[in-house]
Amino acid sequence: MYATSDEYLDLVATNGCAIMFEKAFPSGKLKREMISLATNDGRHLTLTTPHGFSSCPFEMPRKIFDHCLAEKFIEQDGPEYPDGRILSRLTQAGRSRVDFLTFPVAWRPGSDQLVHRLFRAWLA
Numbered sequence: 001m002y003a004t005s006d007e008y009l010d011l012v013a014t015n016g017c018a019i020m021f022e023k024a025f026p027s028g029k030l031k032r033e034m035i036s037l038a039t040n041d042g043r044h045l046t047l048t049t050p051h052g053f054s055s056c057p058f059e060m061p062r063k064i065f066d067h068c069l070a071e072k073f074i075e076q077d078g079p080e081y082p083d084g085r086i087l088s089r090l091t092q093a094g095r096s097r098v099d100f101l102t103f104p105v106a107w108r109p110g111s112d113q114l115v116h117r118l119f120r121a122w123l124a
Helices: 005-015 062-070 092-100 112-123
Strands: 018-027 030-038 074-076 085-090
Touching: 005 030, 005 062, 005 085, 005 092, 018 062, 030 062, 062 074, 085 092
Parallel strands: none
Antiparallel strands: 018 030, 018 085, 074 085
């Protein structure tokens, strides 16, 4: 089961974090773009489940990032950094989308079960 864009938006809103797009992130000898959740100062956000699993960086699929941009749920926050990083934050439309979501009680924003579900998708 994969996480949806709504669940990523909820995770960003709940943690008060940003989405970081890194151009040409080095991966061995290859270079690739990387999209991950980041703290407000641009460091990778570490997510940890109640069972002790953790991930840093916690990547966001490009398809979900593009969907959030197209729907104007996120927007670039300031100019691109010299090292190729671009931070994006929730727009008012993105915050409204998160407020609109009605998760069942077990999936409320901030719920450990939501983070656990994202990790299950990530580990699959």
